[in-house]
Amino acid sequence: MRTVRIRQCQVIFIALTLIAASFHATADAQVAASAFVNFEASQTNPVRLSPTGTRMFAVNTPDARLSVFDLSQPSNPRLMKEIPVGIEPVSVNPRTDDEAWVVNQVSDSISVVSVSRGIVTDTIYVKDEPSDVVFAGSKAFVSVSRKNEIRVFDVNTHAQIGAPIAVFGGNPRALAVSPDGAKVYAAFALSGNRTTLIPFTNAPAPPSPTNTLLPPAPQQSIIVDATDPAWNPSFIKFTMPDNDVVEINTATMAVARYFSRVGTINLGIAVRPTNGDLYVANTDARNLVRFEPSLRGHSVDNRITRIEVASGTVTPFDLNPDINYSILPNTAALSTALAQPTAVVFDPGGNFMYVAAFGTDRIARVGLDGSILSRIEVGNAPGPRHKRGPRGLALKPNAQRLYVLNRLSNTISIVNTVSETVLSEIPVGSFDPTPTVIRNGRGFLYDAKLSGNGTSSCAACHIDSDMDHLAWDLGDRGGQMQTVLGNNGLSFQMHPMKGPMVTQSLRGVNELDPLHWRGDRGDFLAFNPTFDTLLGGAQLSSEDMAAFRDFIKSLRFQPNPNQNLDRSSPETFAGGSPSAGRYSFIFENYAPALSCNSCHEMMPGPGSNRLIIPANLLQEPQAFKVPHLRNVYQKLGFNNTPGASTIGGFGLVHDGSDSTLFGFLSRPVFGTFANDTTRKTNLSAFLQCFDTGFAPAVGYSQTLTAANVNESSAGGWVLLEQQTLFNVDLIAKGTIDGRMTGLFYRRSSDDYQTDRTGVGPFTRPQLRNKILAGDTLTVMGVPPGSGIRMGIDRNLDGVLDGDAAARSNRSVDFDGDGKTDISVFRPSDGAWYILQSASEFLMSQPWGLSSDKLAPADYDGDGRTDIAVFRNATGIWYILNSSTSTFTFTQFGMSGDLPVPGDFDGDGKADLAVFRPSSGIWYILNSSDATLRVQQFGRSGDHPARGDFDGDGKNDLAVFRPGDGTWYILQSFNNVFRAQQFGTSGDRPVPGDYDGDGKTDLAVFRPSNVTWYIQQSFNNTFRAQVFGFASDQPSPGDYDGDGKTDLAVFRPSDSSWYIWQSSNSSLRARQWGASGDFSVPSAYIP
Structure with a gap:
């Protein structure tokens, strides 16, 4: 097939045999990484x-x-x-x-x-890091995970009810409600398992290495159960309740009781509907087991735990009871293992539950006694790159x-x-x-099938790439000494028996090499052996490990909630002055020529100079790398004060032995600071406000309505605009003049660009006036560089979101003003007569023969409809390109085909497409890469229907079957087939976006009673309206430019147009055309 373009001087129709050269240029469906923060x-x-x-x-x-x-x-x-x-x-x-x-x-x-x-x-x-919400009566209960709180709101006024409910457990997330609504339950995601630390100064000497060539191991701490009588109460003088689930009385909003020994990581909870018992999806850490070889392939147990609410009895059930952990690799186990359970849902009868195994892409149907009744695979494609999760x-x-x-x-x-x-x-x-x-790269973190038996992954400890707040002793008595070269050229001999180390977050490790507490991993690629030595599987290929590394580099910390929205520190925090602490950190020396910033560089670094410090300088048994400080505020859940009760068993530094920053700074190594209470208090305040890389204004949002836009609380809008200098991009979402709109704040011009050409820009006062007139807008700070994507161009394809939605549903807009133009084709002279809505300019263009089928569409992607016809006798398309005033002849199709051009590939240009009634086959020539798509969809007698029924910016295959009034649609965004009866025999399909939501609605015109029937996709509501005569040509289109399709007819008997404008619900009449003319907007209506 060949396409010929000729400069328009005189229109000449030439019949040619045409062959088109093909090329391939695939567009990436994702956005650039620089515009996406993970x-x-x-x-x-x-x-x-x-x-x-x-x-x-x-x-x-x-x-x-x-x-x-x-x-x-x-x-x-x-x-x-x-x-x-x-x-x-x-x-x-x-x-x-x-x-x-x-x-x-x-x-x-x-x-x-x-x-x-x-x-x-x-x-x-609701800061910081809310996780879930449930309803009980007129109250909404929200888990606030990082604050260890439950907050309660009125479901009608949204006002907070009472003070936050402080709960004594680590990271409450998943919520559930009792059958009678009297109780709300919260599962503590990072509850721990009652393990804690005996510091190296009090711990017994480590056992001898089994490798006789090794020297004695350095003195090190040990991990113990906090209730171990060998240490409690002689050394451990605090208590660890190990609360895993909390019960709250919904009437009094008071904590009723706690349940312990449920699990270590508790990510899902469900209530049995018949008796109110609880079932918690969890993993239980085996960190009391010492040394990596003993943990190989079995670091956690995957469980569902039953809590009998009447008695409080807690019974855990192993989801993998038949696995022999001594066999590695274990092929049989890999095919059945259930790893990292995350969600639970009961059948209504309460006889069994479904449990999601996040790590192995399986759903298990589980009995009340924990027995596995069946397994369902949700991810059949092998390999981490295809993992579902x-x-x-x-x-x-x-x-x-x-x-x-x-x-x-x-x-x-x-x-x-x-x-x-x-x-x-x-x-x-x-x-x-x-x-x-x-x-x-993401799947390599979470895929438990990379282990030797399918029971654990890297994420078993690095929960969602973060921490489990536990320490693990992953030393090896039979290992070898390792020579480690620091960034400053110093050489260190590292013993394989390294002792307990707390789990570090994988977030923010980019440019922090070397890694690990001791700096004994030169870079992330050096972790590859762990897939064998700890998980019991096989090392990754170099290509896979590189993909894993690149994903890890994308991870970022969330903003520090202890800072103000503008990224400054509060005047006081935790009894100290962060600003005074910052001064001491940078400018004051605790020893000659040594300040905190000497090692924990905060400008420009994240609190680390990446150097390994010799053991003698640290006054420790081993050398350690300077750790970063960005998540210090998250590590303060340990309280080892005598008589205290603590949530966690591990705190600061490599083994978690220090419970507070104040205590850490009291170490003798900190010289003059060690005994300075004021400086330590101020430094502690500063470190808890340490910057994570993003301002708290990132994500902060306010919904503005006529009721609050003039209140002082709306000052957050102004603050967000101010933060666009360094800290955020600013977007808004909501309605402008009643229509869904996205906006992006442009600091240079101090205005808001909208996601639709020809609308705006608006200043803040203009937007305030629109809000006072009834619009609603939510303004939100987003990461710098992501504002255009999140605000106005979702896929960064250069087409604004509002324009993309309008283009997919726009028809016959010859002047590109966003409005359908009144236009007719006159068979007697083969001319098009167009009344351009932008200027009321008359345009006449000879184009076509009386027997041609009209095929107007935007073939060149300039936002204007091109004049085009399909010649039935030859299957040739004749297109007049509006962007260049050239025309093309393209042979595509055959006699009897029906032209249905549309943007099927989403590149912003209409593709040549025909529906063959004899076979029900669609033939589409993708404009993006000149590839041919052939697909059977429909049957003889069906009417093809043009439209974007799923709102993804692409035309869908769709037909209307007049015999039974059924619509058949193949949605392009998910390839899902949809069938819906809407209409009767004799109806004429008139699909369009009648509700302005960017999706084509099912609609028919019934000549027998001159009624339009519309199924609006926006709210799934039905609309019926009498409009027109039986002999009229239905000609729907967006004639008023409000983004909604208007009811319209062309009446050939008097050459009049009647349009019911959706913008103001008024009738517009206009004479245009002559007897015998065809309405161009009705070109695709049978």
């Missing part, structure tokens, strides 16, 4: 069903959106709405079919979402469907609970911005 938030309950079970709500964590699915066809969820929320949403809970509360971990907020309005209606600020479960029992949200692939698997098979897998949203470098 905080690796920890999903808790990322998918839930509405109370009626008719809708599914799922968080699209990387895209900062909530996806809402219609479950009218439970096997084929239909994405009906995507609503922008806060940064890295981790949980959702729908209170009604229309209202959902979304928990945003990085934004430290709850987004209250209205599905019908498609926006966030309120933002509740099931993290959330939602059950629709009456439809026998289980929905599994997969964190790593950002998809939802639909499971038939009868056959226990995956029916299909669909994307969580229409777009996933996750960069390729993260997709390629």
